[in-house]
Amino acid sequence: MAVKFEGMRVLVVDDYENTRKKLVAELQKLGITVIEAANGLEALDVLRREKKVDAIFTDIVMPEMDGFELTEDVRSVSDLRSVPIVVVSTHVDGSYIMKALRVGADDYISKPIESDIVARVMSRIMTSVLPEGASGGRTL
Amino acid sequence: MSDHSSRAESMLVKLQNLDDLLTLAGEVIITSSNLDLTYKNLQQLHLKAEPVPREAVDAAKDLAGASAIISSNLHHLVQVIRTVDLRDLSFRARRLVRDVSRKTGKRILFEVEGEDTTVDKTIVEKLYDPISHQLRNAIDHGVELPAERSAAGKPEEGRILLRVYNSENETFVEIEDDGAGIDMEKLRAKGLAMGLVQPNEPWTEDEALELMCTAGVSTAGQVSEVSGRGVGMDVVREQITNIGGTVSFKSERGKGAVFTFRVPLVSAVNIMDGLVVRSGPYFFAFPISNVVTTMSVGRKQIHTTLQKGEMVKYLDHLLPLHDLNYLLEKERLTDEGAVVSVLVIEHKGVSVALKISEFYSPQKLVIISFNDALSVNGLSGATILGGRKLGFIMDVPSLIDRAMGRRGMRSAKKMAESAKAAAGRSEKATASAQAAVKADEKGKSAEVHESADVITDEKREETATAMQEFIVEVEKLLPTLNGAIFSLESQPDNVEELNKAFRLYHTIKGNFIMMGLTKGGTTIHGVESVLDRLRSKKLDMSPEVMDVLMDGAAYIEDVVRQSKAGSWKDESGETIIERTARILPEEKTGPRAAVDVASGEIRFSHEAAYRVIQYKKLKTPIYHCFIEFDPGKQPSFLVACLIYKRFMEVGDVLGSLPWLEELEKGSAENRIRIQFASNLDAALLEESLKGILTKHYGAQVFKFSRFE
Structure with missing residues (x-):
């Protein structure tokens, strides 16, 4: 069930260059192509332009458009409904992360970013619970 | 000068200034190569014993002119680079006034004039303490309570003005209040009672200041929490004098007072009280605070012991006596008569006696610090003495270390010798192949150990670099944060500033956490949560809320300051956490009732x-x-x-x-x-x-x- 990340394209959204670069470097180590954006609005622009984005890593607190709005907007576009979104925030921001998960994010990474976490979260979001072919979902 | 630490300080420099510096460096190179050319021409003429033509003299003159311009430009530019504006200082002053006026129940309109005056960075750092002391005094003792003010026909709100401006070569700092002024008569009466003022002499403001700086003299009726009784004036003056400045004041009874600090514009001014001594051909200055005493000792009173060398008796102790020149690796002093001049110095409880040639009187000295390239163990800088002689300023702590080390050396040498002998013996005893194998293994483990050391060194350096980056980052964000907070004070509903302050606190928190300063991060998170509530209108701005916002910035400034000094440990801002908890009561996360997850009952909606x-x-x-x-x-x-x-x-x-x-x-x-x-x-x-x-x-x- 090993997930291969090579060739994947991931969008990283953060207004703070230091953390963005760190995350970009970690993703690149996994052979992932990274596209960068400095806030939610820029990210939406990128998504409109890019044909294929396999996952989005986004900061929460950003100028122009924050991570919550970005997540909500992405989830409202049918093509993007299933793109995994990972929020990046600090440990102490538990309530923000929770809010982001509620509006549709799939996972989170705590700052400061540790390299093994990035790979772990990548494989987490890229693996669905059920093996291919089996479909689950809500009953009733 | 024990605070001349080796830690590198840093400051932000405008790129334009560096470009200008580069241009000047280019001019220096050109001038220097022209100079070389001119010199060679002149040398040729000299060798051929030909007369020097007019052109050659002119060329030399031009070069002299050009280098004079370059050096003056260079000097000016470096001074400019060293200057910073007073915005940070003004933010801190505003916070202080707000704090003190609330504690004292006084209403103050605080104004700052000349925030963008630029002053040498080291002077700015040394100005804050005296300014804050004086502001406290002005609020506590100057401005009256609102009721008293209206009774006196003044507006209830007192006004304090901090004005900073540069004159030709001095910076003026004025702190003006419209309070009660200084009761000169009461002050004089006190001076008379204490015998400090002569009854029939005219009474000037300078004398009044002198009296204010004398311990125990104060016109303040009672001791207050904020500034104690007359606290500060002597301290204020000392701090200003230390940076080469002066203090003066003017006061009008019932109308207010203005205190003026005048400090030199250029900071090469680093002034200390020093005792100058001669030791053979050299002149040295010792910081007066390290000098215990000076003595003239008869040669017979010097005891020579085999183990410890020369000793001299001071009070009840025998102190090791060192030849200062020898200690600094110069030739020993030649005997100059029957009496020896001895200087006793002390640092952190360790005293050492030094043999020197001659004492001079204590004087104020301008320190020229050594840079790294020129640093000499035992010396911290140089100074120009009267008569244009060069003197060296002693770094007493390192000199004492040196003296103690020199003492220790004799016994250390012996130990090394005996260790060598022991090694020789054991070598003979263990001449077997097995031992050789063991030694080889040992060698290997030593190698491994060494490389581990290298890693920790690298790590340490990495941490130091990260720390440096952290300081630079946070310092860059602070002025904008302070700006946003002060805008919020006057326009609490400004959404843009709210968002800005929120994001800045958030980013700074991120930096803290990145540095592993989790307690600091959590503290700032509290402030951030308060701002989040304000943004989402779940909380209204109040003085208590404003306190938290300001405390947050002050806390961050403290961390930066202490980090720079290398003394920061990750500590929470307790007052902030407490105040935040009061504002956000439901955020309090106390211990909750334990849930029995394994067998407890799941309740359904x-x-x-x-x-x-x-x-x-x-x-x-x-x-x-x-x-x-x-x-x-x-x-x-x-x-x-x-x-x-x-x-x-x-x-x-x-x-x-x-x-x-x-x-x-x-x-x-x-x-x-x-x-x-x-x-x-x-x-x-x-x-x-x-x-x-x-x-x-x-x-x-x-x-x-x-x-x-």
Whole structure:
């Protein structure tokens, strides 16, 4: 069930260059192509332009458009409904992360970013619970 | 000068200034190569014994002119680079006035004039303390209480003005208040009573200041919490004198007072009180604070012991006596008569006696600091003495270290010798092959050890660099943060400034956490949460809220200052946390009642209970799953929440322990029990859930059962 990340394209959204670069470097180590954006609005622009984005890593607190709005907007576009979104925030921001998960994010990474976490979260979001072919979902 | 530490300080420099510096460096290179050319021409003429033509003299003159311009430009530019504006200082002053006026119950309109005056960085740093002292005095003793003011026909709100401006070569700092002024008569009476003022002499403001700086003289009626009784004036004057400045004041009874600090514009001024001595051909200055005494000792009073060398008696102690020149690796002093001049110096309880040639009187000296390239162990700088002689300023701590080391050397040498002898003996005894193998292994382990040391060194350097970056980053953000907070003070509803302050606190918090300063990060998080509430209109601006916002910035400034000094440990800002908790009471996360996750009863919402009945009718299986996981680096309640989400992918989650709301409040340990309905094959469900939870979420215990 090993997930291969090579060739994947991931969008990283953060207004703070230091953390963005760190995350970009970690993703690149996994052979992932990274596209960068400095806030939610820029990210939406990128998504409109890019044909294929396999996952989005986004900061929460950003100028122009924050991570919550970005997540909500992405989830409202049918093509993007299933793109995994990972929020990046600090440990102490538990309530923000929770809010982001509620509006549709799939996972989170705590700052400061540790390299093994990035790979772990990548494989987490890229693996669905059920093996291919089996479909689950809500009953009733 | 023990505070001349070796830690490199840094400051932000405008790129334009560096470009200008580069241009000047270019001119220096050109001038220097022209100079070389001119010199060679002149040398040729000299060798051929030809007369020097007019052109050659002119060329030399031009060069002299050019280099004079360059050096003056260079000097000016370096001074400019060293200057900073007073915005930071003004933010801190504003916070202080706000704080003190609230403590004293006085109403103050505080104004700052000349924030963009630029002053040498080291002077700015040394100006804050005296300014803050004087502001405290002005509020506490100057400005009257609102009731007194209106009784005196003044507006209730007192006014304090901090004005800073540069004149030709001095910076003026004026602190003006419109309070009661200084009661000169009362002050004089006190001076008379204490015998400090002569009855028939005219009474000037300078004398009044002198009196104010004398301990025990104060016109303040009672001791107050804010500034004590007359605290500060002597301290203020000392601090200003230390940077080469002067203090003066003007006061008019009933109308107010203005205190003026005049400090030199250029900071090469680093002034100390020093005792100058001659030791052979050299002149040295000792900081007066390190000098214990000076003595003239008869040669016979010097004891010579075999073990410790020369000793001299001072009070009841025998102190080691050193030849100062020899200590500094110069030639020993030649005997100059029957009496020896001895200087006793002290640092941190260690005293050392030094043999020198001659004492001079103590004087104020301008220190020229050595830069790194020129640093000499035992000396901290140079100074120009009267008569244009060069003197060296002693670095007393390192000199004492040196003296103690020199003493120790004799015995250390002996120890080394005996160790060598011992090694020789053991070598003979262990001349077997086995021993050789062992030695080889030892060598290897030593190698490994060494490389481990290199890594820690690298790590240390990395941390130091990270720290430096942290300081630079946070310092860059601080002025904008302070600006936003002060705008909020006058326009609390300015959404843009609210967002700005929120984001800045957030970014700074990120920096703290990145540096591993989690307590600091958590403290700032509190302030950030307050701003978040303000943004979402769940909280209204109040003086208490403003306090927290300002305290936050002050806390960050403190951290930066202390980090620069290398003395910061990750500590929470207790007052901030306390104040934040008062504003956000429901955020308080105390210990909660423990939930028995393993066997406790899962409560259903009405809606979920209805769904349970439906599933039972439809014969849809309902499952129970208990998971215990290793939270690792991620907070458990969030991992639990992710696990919860995973179950939603395969079925309908009916309830859980802890329930979702509890998870969202951030209270959950590393276990969760989930009840869900699913039409999928039970074996497939168990296998895939167990697989993914163990692999990706650190599940250590996984119990899956059908619920009837």
